[in-house]
Amino acid sequence: MTIKATSLLALLAIWGAIIPAVVLQHGSWWALIFAFLATGVVGRSAERRVGLSRVLAVAGIWGGTATAVATNSDTAWISVFAFLATGAACYSIMARDAVLNGLGIATAWGVTGAVAARDESAAWICVFAFLTTGAVANSRWNRLRGLAAVFWWGAAGALMLATKDWYWAAVLAFVLSAASFGFRGFAFPRRFEWDLFERDDDSGSLR
Numbered sequence: 534m535t536i537k538a539t540s541l542l543a544l545l546a547i548w549g550a551i552i553p554a555v556v557l558q559h560g561s562w563w564a565l566i567f568a569f570l571a572t573g574v575v576g577r578s579a580e581r582r583v584g585l586s587r588v589l590a591v592a593g594i595w596g597g598t599a600t601a602v603a604t605n606s607d608t609a610w611i612s613v614f615a616f617l618a619t620g621a622a623c624y625s626i627m628a629r630d631a632v633l634n635g636l637g638i639a640t641a642w643g644v645t646g647a648v649a650a651r652d653e654s655a656a657w658i659c660v661f662a663f664l665t666t667g668a669v670a671n672s673r674w675n676r677l678r679g680l681a682a683v684f685w686w687g688a689a690g691a692l693m694l695a696t697k698d699w700y701w702a703a704v705l706a707f708v709l710s711a712a713s714f715g716f717r718g719f720a721f722p723r724r725f726e727w728d729l730f731e732r733d734d735d736s737g738s739l740r
Contacts (some may be wrong), residue, residue, distance in 0.1 A: 550595040601652050622666055
């Protein structure tokens with residue numbers, strides 16, 4: 534069996550982020566359960582190229598989660614949505630080289646981690662980071678939606694961190710990221726393919 538380098542990098546991103554966080558906050562140990570589940574999501578495709586876009590997305594998802602968890606164990610529940618977001622990214626139609634989309638997802642989760650680390654009561658914005666992940670990762674024709682996510686989540690993060698409030702800006706960031714360039718261009722996976730013993734093709738996306 535051949536393990537693709539990008540799949541391995543995605544796995545290292547998950548555990549390289551969550552283990553130090555749990556070491557710092559022992560009470561958040563159960564976040565490891567969802568890191569393990571996320572490992573299964575990525576590991577199922579270990580023989581396939583997940584691509585740089587998904588590596589960036591997964592690294593951002595778990596980096597942001599770890600930032601929050603390392604600060605306060607009460608935010609460990611974010612790992613549930615981190616697991617769901619990992620699945621949304623890995624099983625999306627996102628092209629392997631759609632770097633901007635990967636950066637957009639990473640930005641949303643980076644902002645989430647920074648805000649939740651400062652104020653655990655704002656951890657709920659991870660729900661909208663997850664929704665942003667699904668919207669950006671499933672933009673087939675418009676990779677600029679990832680750039681919009683970088684901008685809108687960056688602006689929302691600056692506002693939330695500067696005011697120590699205005700957490701509803703995360704909702705606006707999600708809506709504007711998804712609505713940027715219109716609501717066209719979304720293409721969600723429609724079926725599950727049992728391909729454990731088949732090699733993937735050379736197409737640009739992981740299907």
